Amino acid sequence: MAKISKARLKAQENARKNRQELIGVSRRDLMKMGLLTSAGLLVPKRGLSARALNSAGWLESGSSGDDIPCQSPPTTPFIEELPNHMNGGMVIHSPVAAFSNEAACPAQAAPSGCPNDGRTQPHQAFAQRPPVKKYEVSQRRTLKSVHPALPLQPLWGFARRQVDGAVDPNTHTGVAWTPGPTFVARYNEAVLVRNFNDLPPPQLNDGFGLPSVVTHLHNGHTPSESDGFPCDYFERGQFYDQHYPNVLAGINSTHPGTGDINESLSTLWYHDHRIEFTAPNVYKGLAGFYILFNELDTGDENTGFKLPSFPQFDIPLIITDRSFSPETGLLCFDMFSLDGVLGDRFLVNGKIQPFFNVQPRRYRFRVLDGGPSRFYQNFLLDPTSPSTINKFWHIANDGNLLPRPLLVNSIRLGVAERHDIIIDFRPFAGKTLYLENRLEQQDGRGPTNNLLPPGQGHKLLKFIVGGTPVPDGSADPSTQTFYPLPPRPTPRITRTFRFDRTNGQWAINNKLMPGDCSDIRFRVQRNSGERWILQNNSGGWQHPIHIHFEEFQLVRRNSRIIQAGDPEFARKDVVRLNFNEEVELLFRFRDFRGRYPMHCHNTLHEDHAMMLRFDIEDVGDNKTEP
Amino acid sequence: MPNVNRRQWLTASGANLSAAGEPTAQASGGETKWKTISPRDVIKNRHLPNVVLTTHEGKKVRFYDDLMKDKIVVINMMYATCEGVCPRITSNLQQVQKFLGDRVGRDIFFYSITLKPEVDTPAVLKKHVAMHKIKPGWTFLTGAPADIELLRRKLGFSDPDPEVDKDKANHIGNVRYGNEALMLWAAAPGLSKASAIAESIKWVDWPKEEAATKVKGDRK
Structure with a gap:
């Protein structure tokens, strides 16, 4: 039992007095109402009262007569095709021979020396894995249609800087993609990305968004200086080189020279990670996919694991919820929310409720919850028989192929989680199906965990299945195995983290993340194992917690041991912390050194300090509650 | 290059305009049923009501016109008899004020709004200011309870759960900062490092005339 310090007791007593003064009820009353724990913490409690929130999570006028709801104007669903790599709605990134400013600003391990180079640290793995491909990226403002009933939206996206043309210096606008080029x-095959900040000046931000960015490659085994650490941001007019060695974990440690094939990643994504401004910047569109193939997961259904071929039958899907102003028709974002933002419109790959023509065969979908705050539980709905469960194959969790495919009824996603699934449309030839989210969520704090009845959820995407049989070279998932889970490490140390609030400030272990990222909360010993216990003591909030750099294995949720056959019997980088839940994670931190964060991926919580920094160094510390 | 003077900047940049005179409110299908409201006005209408407040010096002020418009602002909520977290945040913000130097009161303004307008009269707040030796550039504000409640909600100091929200001090730990003209708003934990809060506030500072210069040191 941890000792409670005198100062802490005093703080609790003060907090109690303050609360009592303001509410006019006693501690006993609060305890009775279930709002106060014995530790003196005020806990958000569900189900105590009807909420005056509209579907977008804004307080309706009426409760206080003030908050203007942002309820989107009507948008007819399923009238536009899903943007994808086959129809030109999404593009694959194209490598360049040389960067446009490479003569003056060389591509090298050390920062280039150019005054507009935002990088200050040398690349750790540049000599070991010199880049074989270079990509030149521009982050810029662009105008994009999300639905024919709405005006063009001023968004921020990523451009192929040598392909998509220049930014108009008067409007600060150009061709760009959101989701970004894949x-x-x-x-x-190591990659070097030269990432330019070509965003408009702040007064032309169309109402929100800070033109200061840092791009995180989510789940990459990436050295710290290229990972997209929240304080490695770069400003307008600057560029930043990110070196992605694309190596397997273990390369410099347990499996020297090769890395461990059972640590292979497949579905990664990239997104802005600017400290205190991630939510608005990603909401404006700064996100895209990064797909990683190897000799087994090849992208060709005639080789390796014989998974459906990319890009024709292997389709990334980023699901986001957004609201649009009923007056201007433009994207709404509540910069004043500390708790989470819900949208009342669902976009897949940047379009509101699109349709997708599929052939009666197997497809691989890489389903990503793009946030900012909503969780999903997605089912495959046949509207002619809503109560029928249409099973599909769950093949990867957080983009990491499972030991073997699992036949499932649905997939549950928290913000930033990726689930790869295989749907076999052959039995549905000539029919129409929907990807339907049935998870109820009323505000930005997290889902209620109630499931809506079949057919009454949010229909995200419509599948129109062709009637003509087609060949299918992909393997039958029921016969397949992928990568066994790597052996679990023996932990050098066990650390405990409580995800909590203190006076309305998001906190981890009652500590706050300073905006300058200067607080090194603990030091992990490079090439060692650790056990982390993550706790959510609240009945009102759920948190999707993301840990950068190396995936973990989830050992248990409360007392429930995660066993083979569970979709979470996997390598993961995001764990959903349910109400009043404790989870146990096992990690290895291998190969590289440097600064990494752990944070809640509800981007509103993330921007409001539900984050910490840990450093991987040659000598670790022994802090058990850092 | 040093920061340009705020007034010069506002005039030069036409900060009241939306994006460079471009037809963002034009429907993709050519329809023009949408209202053109500048994004700055959208924020003003949604979050920055022009209610009348009274300063600790007894002066009547309008929240938007007098306190927010064209300014960089730092806002928190407190009340005079609050113990524990409030004095700690006040003392922390005094450190932040030191870091920001003489800009506080010139183009950066600190505001503390009482959560207990019934008892925190201007005289009570004035005493509070004297007791804490609060320097100029930092104004304590009270007003009609309904207006204060409106501000509390609009500025995001409320909780989505009405039961939890009965405790109005629920979000008391947060410090909101923003630049009204630049439409940049965010929040920092009030008990975070003072130097870090000061750095955060500078993220919403007026843009430098030359953006393409190295603006950060080695943040290792």
């Missing part, structure tokens, strides 16, 4: 990378 990186198609291969293991052992």
Whole structure:
């Protein structure tokens, strides 16, 4: 039992007095109402009262007569095609021979020396894995249609800087993509990205967004200086080189020279990670996919694991919820929310409720919850028989292929989680199906965990299945196995983290993340194992917690041991912390050194300090509650 | 290059305009049923009501016109008899004020709004200011309870759960900062490092005339 310090007791007593003064009820009353724990913490409690929130999570006028709801104007669903790599709605990134400013600003391990180079640290793995492909990226303002009933939206996206043309210096606008161009990378082919900040000045931000950015490659085994650490941001007019070695974990430690094939990653994504401004910047569109193939997961259904071929039958899907102003028709974002933002419109790959023509065969979908705050539980709905469960194959969790495919009824996603699934449309030839989210969520704090009845959820995407049989070279998932889970490490140390609030400030272990990222909360010993216990003591909030750099294995949720056959019997980088839940994670931190964060991926919580920094160094510390 | 003077900047940049005179409110299908409201006005209408407040010096002020418009602002909520977290945040913000130097009161303004307008009269707040030796550039504010409640909600100091929200001090730990003209708003934990809060506030500072210069040191 941890000792409670005198100062802490005093703080609790003060907090109690303050609360009592303001509410006019006693501690006993609060305890009775279930709002106060014995530790003196005020806990958000569900189900105590009807909420005056509209579907977008804004307080309706009426409760206080003030907050203007942002309820989107009507948008007819399923009238536009899903943007994808086959129809030109999404593009694959194209490598360049040389960067446009490379003569003056060389591509090298050390910062280039150019005054507008935002990088200050040398690349750790540049000599070991010199880049074989270069990509030149521009982050810029662009005008984009999300639905024919709405005006063009001023968004921020990523452009292929040498392909998509220049930014108009008067409007600060150019061709860009959101979701961003898809990186198609291969293991052992190192990549160097020169990432330019070509965003408009702040007064032309169309109402929100800070033109200061840092791009995180989510789940990459990436050295710290290229990972997209929240304080490695770069300003307008600057660029930043990110070196992605595309190596397997273990390369410099347990499996020297090769890395461990059972640590292979497949579905990664990239997104802005600017400290205190991630939510608005990603909401404006700064996100895209990064797909990683190897000799087994090849992108070709005639080789390796014989998974459906990319890009024709292997389709990334980023699901986001947004609201649009009923007056201007433009994207709404509540910069004043500390708790989470819900949208009342669902976009897949940047379009509101699109349709997708599929052939009666197997498809691989890489389903990503793009946030900012909503969780999903997605089912496959046949509207002619809503109560029928249409099973599909769950093949990867957080983009990491499972030991073997699992036949499932649905997939549950928290913000930033990726689930790869295989749907076999052959039995549905000539029919129409929907990807339907049935998870109820009323505000930005997290889902209620109630499931809506079949057919009454949010229909995200419509599948129109062709009637003509087609060949299918992909393997039958029921016969397949992928990568066994790597052996679990023996932990050098066990650390405990409580995800909590203190006076309305998001906190981890009652500590706050300073905006300058200067607080090194603990030091992990490079090439060692650790056990982390993550706790959510609240009945009102759920948190999707993301840990950068190396995936973990989830050992248990409360007392429930995660066993083979569970979709979470996997390598993961995001764990959903349910109400009043404790989870146990096992990690290895291998190969590279440097600064990494752990944070809640509800981007509103993240921007409001529910984050910490840990450093991987040669000598670790022994802090058990850092 | 040093920061340009705020007034010069506002005039030169036409900060009241939306994006460079471009037809963002034009429907993709050519329809023009949408209202053109500048994004700055959208924020003003949604979050920055022009209610009348009274300063600790007894002066009547309008929240938007007098306190927010064209300014960089730092806002928190407190009340005079609050113990524990409030004095700690006040003392922390005094450190932040030191870091920001003489800009506080010139183009950066600190505001503390009482959560207990019934008892925190201007005289009570004035005493509070004297007791804490609060320097100029930092104004304590009270007003009609309904107006204060409106501000509390609009500025995001409320909780989505009405039961939890009965405790109005629920979000008391947060410090909101923003630049009204630049439409940049964010929040920092009030008990975070003072130097870090000061750095955060500078993120919403007026843009330098030359953006393409190295603006950060080695943040290792």
